[in-house]
Amino acid sequence: MLTRLVCAVKEKKLAAAIEKRLAQADIRLTVFHHPHNTWQDLVRSCADVFLVSRTLIPRPVDASVAILNNLPEKPITIILDDRESSNAHANLLGAGADMVLYAGLPPDRLVEAIETTLTSRQQFYDLNRFDHRGRSQPRLHDFTSTSRDMQMFLEEVHQVVATDASLLLQGETGVGKEHLSKAIHAESHRSGGPFIALNMAAIPDQLMESELFGHEQGAFTGAIRSRRGAFELAHGGTLFLDEIGEMPLKTQSKLLRVLQDFEFIPIGGEAPVWVDVRVIAATNKDLTREVEKKRFRQDLYYRLGVITLTLPPLRQRKEDIPVMAEQFLIQQVQRMGRDIDGFSEDAVHALCEYAWPGNVRELMNVIERAVLLCRSDRITLTDLPSGFQLTKEIPGTWIHTDETDPETAWEGRTLDQVKSRVMARVEKKYIEMVLEKTRGRVGEAARIAGIHPRGLYGKMKKLGIDKDRFKTGKDRENAHAARETRVTGIQG
Secondary structure: OOEEEEEEOOOHHHHHHHHHHOOOOOEEEEEOOOOOOHHHHHHHOOOOEEEEEHHHOOOOHHHHHHHHHOOOOOOEEEEEEOOOOHHHHHHHHHOOOOEEEEOOOOHHHHHHHHHHHHHHHHHHHHHOOOOOOOOOOOOHHHHOOOOHHHHHHHHHHHHHOOOOOOEEEEOOOOOOHHHHHHHHHHHOOOOOOOEEEEEHHHOOHHHHHHHHHOEOOOOOOOOOOOEOOHHHHOOOOEEEEEOHHHOOHHHHHHHHHHHHHOEEOOEOOOOOEEOOOEEEEEEOOOHHHHHHOOOOOHHHHHHHOOEEEEOOOHHHOHHHHHHHHHHHHHHHHHHHOOOOOEEOHHHHHHHHHOOOOOHHHHHHHHHHHHHHHOOOOEEOHHHOOHHHHHOOEOOOOOOEHHHOOHHHHOOOOOHHHHHHHHHHHHHHHHHHHHHHHHOOOHHHHHHHHOOOHHHHHHHHHHHOOOHHHHOOHHHHHHHHHHHHHHHHHHHO
16 A cells, blocks of 8 residues: 655755655655645545644644544654653653654754654554454465366466556356455555455446546545545455446446556546556446447456456366365364364255356355254254255155155154245246246246245246246347347447
């Protein structure tokens, strides 16, 4: 992150020496040359280090210094005193100043003292980047896999870790794009710098530019203080832009300029700010189609996609599910203090047969839920959500394999639990039969079933039924064409 130094000093030679000495450093320097409203400008600035002459601090001094110390950035306050008195300096330190310097010292010595303070401030940022909650930092070995698709993907990742090129990570929701970006950052030469993540889908359009580039005090209504943007915060490290496909076109053009020149101007600012940032963008959209539909800039797509990596969905690497489930189980057992050894055979089979629309994130949530509900030393099928209990059917029947012998399968369950499970399988079998007959037409299937289409959609979602499975190839093409027509009509 760029360190901000804000100066309000009466000594013009010192101000000139600071500007000359720090011009090429990774410092954003702001010097207030005019005494009018200097204090208000100081308080409203976004500074890491304040250098201010004692005579410019309003009385009482201790209350004014406390205002600076209580700013969100927790800044370091250096007071320049024209009195060569140890008692006076001690009083200023007692009032809350971090350092007091005698203004009569040569400018070079004063600048050296200020540089030492700036270095300690940067070390403060370095220490605060570590996770104090005991969580392990992401690493590429977290993605160890026996899947051929995943192994090929990881080979590509290892080739690009050491570069500074922009990356575009593609993949479905929940496959681990942010975790991968953190691992790439941790394994790269930028690991000593910050990792800053922004989700484009979670930021209102009118605030996006400020979140990315920051703003100056008074730039717009409500901007009572200056504020850093993500690019400045990520200086020397990595900026992760999630859901990049949701970024408005107006902001896309400004992002493109930053990626080309590594300079930006904060909202309301005048001077450009240079940053050293590696950008990793991620999306679950097909950006080539977004470009065709004029919803994403082609030049930005090419700039971001210098290297494009596509994370395989979990359903394409089911051989990894047992190992991943065990890893997540160990994490949750340690976190919750439970005594659970592992999974039963039918639970592992159900996990491997499930479609995982939510990918790795859904697997983590399912394991956490199972650990919470488990009443024995092993997670069984009954500890998994109801959708997992429908995955082991014998062809041509709706009877579950572990219930061919009801006395064994229903033992230990209440009548309501048995009825609920049996009815769920009956509903699933009936709905699949009707959708097969109507070739995936939900409206017609709902009419046959005697329920509202919205109700049928709800049951299909709960039971994990995809209507597209029952459509013929021609029906799929027609459905796709209809969706394209609707989208074109909306755009028009």
